[in-house]
Amino acid sequence: MAALTIRNLDEHTKAQLRIQAARQGRSMEEEARRILRSAIEARQPAGNGTGLxxxxxxxxxQLGGVELDLPDRSSQPCPAEFSRKGSR
Incomplete structure (x- = not known):
């Protein structure tokens, strides 16, 4: 297992970690591990890596799909025209 040292942790954060760990019946070290683990897992893609x-x-x-008949395009699309502000 790897070891991690956290330097320059402010006293307020350390006290809050101590309180949270005590409420959960865990050591500060275990609480920090759980917090880090959940933060990392929250950023991982859901499922097996597939997109939304x-x-x-x-x-x-299971509900099946729908096939849509798309109408033929009657005209070619044209690009949008933008004018500079104030040059009308």
Whole structure:
């Protein structure tokens, strides 16, 4: 296991950690490990690394899909025109 030393931790934060650990019946060291672990896990992608769209699709896949008939485009798209402010 790796060791980690945290320097320059202000007294207020240390006291809050001590109180939180005591409330949970844990040592300060265990509480710090749990806080760090949960902070790291919260930033990890959900599921097996798939994106949100894939998760939603998998969730609703059993309902089946819908095929839409898209109409043919009757005209070509044209780019937006922007003018500079004040030059009308």
């Amino acid at each position: 769209g894939s998760c939603i699709q998998a969730h609703f896949a």
